[in-house]
Amino acid sequence: MKYFDTHCHLDFQQFEIDRDYVIKRAKQENVEYILNxxxxxxxxxxxxxxxxxxxxxxxxxxxxxxxxxxxxxxxxKEIEKLVRNKKVIAIGETGLDYYYSKENKEKQKDFFIAQVEIAGKYNLPLIIHQRESKNDLIEIIERIKLPEKIVFHCFGGDIELAQYCKEKNFYISFTGILTFKNAKNVKEVVKIYPIEKIMVETDAPFLTPHPFRGKRNEPFMVKYIIQEIKNLKNMEKVDDIIFNNSLKFFNLGGDG
Ligand SMILES: [Zn+2]
Known part of the structure; x- marks a missing residue:
């Protein structure tokens, strides 16, 4: 089995003391790719x-x-300089978050639109963060030119938004939230979303999956999210499909 943690934050200070150990442990547990x-x-x-x-x-x-x-x-402009490095394979995270911050909506929109343009200019996939900002985000998406590949990361339980993403051929990615007992709505999203457009992520150090809830999250825990998708989809080879989706999405030698 091979895993790809498509979204985590190992640069955060929560990993300052043992970052190398966390990375080594991920590799030992078959995490073949990590996107920080x-x-x-x-x-x-x-x-x-x-x-x-x-x-x-x-x-x-x-x-x-x-x-x-x-x-x-x-x-x-500084971000634009950084993306020329060959290990940079995506733009983000960017998007709108009105849950924690609604005083600067216009500024958030400006930064989102500008980062969509950078992704288009360098032909890179775009990682979108959305929280309680669905309508404004859709309004922008409908009127500007988008890069070819888009993922809504840390997908929540919004069926309506899931239907929209499905129509638009966007990818969505699930975090440890999916393993929580009370995450009924997000489990429904997994059931209706095409498996070819699903990825997984830990979003470490946050959103630790069951059975590690309460501890710091790490990339090796990504398999618990896949296990939950397997149970919900009741499908064979879910691990391989999700791994290949991720390679394909980030242009890392998948089949397209
Ligand atoms: Zn994140």
Whole structure:
């Protein structure tokens, strides 16, 4: 079995003391690829630095909607410089988050649109973060030119948004939330979403899956999310399909 943790934050200070050990353990548990996702400029630099130390770790660069308050729109020029590094395989995370921050909606939108453009210009997949911002996000998606590949990361339990993503041929990726007993709605999304468009991620250090809930999340735990998808879909070869979807999405030598 091979796994791909398509979204985590090993650059965060929660991994400062034992980062190398966490990475080694992931590899031992068959995590063959890790995508470390930047949330700001410093963070994007750091995920590149980590990716240069390990050949199976890649980087995504971007400014998270909850971090836009620290930056000016011109700062995205720095992100543009960073994406020229060959270990950078995606743009993000970017998007809109009105759950934690609704005072700066317009600024979040500007940063999102600008990062969509960078993804288009460099022909890179885009990682979208969405929380309580569905209508504004759809409004923007409908009027601007999008890059070829889009994933809604940490997909929540919104069936309506799932239907929209399905029509648009977007990928969605699931976190440890899926393993929680009370995550009924998100389990329904798994059932209706085409398996060819599903990926998994830990979003470590956050959202630790059952049975490790309460502990710090790590990439090796990604298999518990896949197990839950297997149970819900009641399908063979779910592991291989999800692994290949991820290679294909991030242009890492999958079958297209
Ligand atoms: Zn994240």
């Amino acid at each position: 996702v930047g949330t700001g400029i410093e963070s994007s630099r750091k995920v590149i630095e980590i990716s240069e130390k390990y050949d199976f770790i890649y980087a995504s660069c971007g400014i998270h909607p909850l971090d836009v308050s620290d930056y000016k729109i011109e700062d995205l």
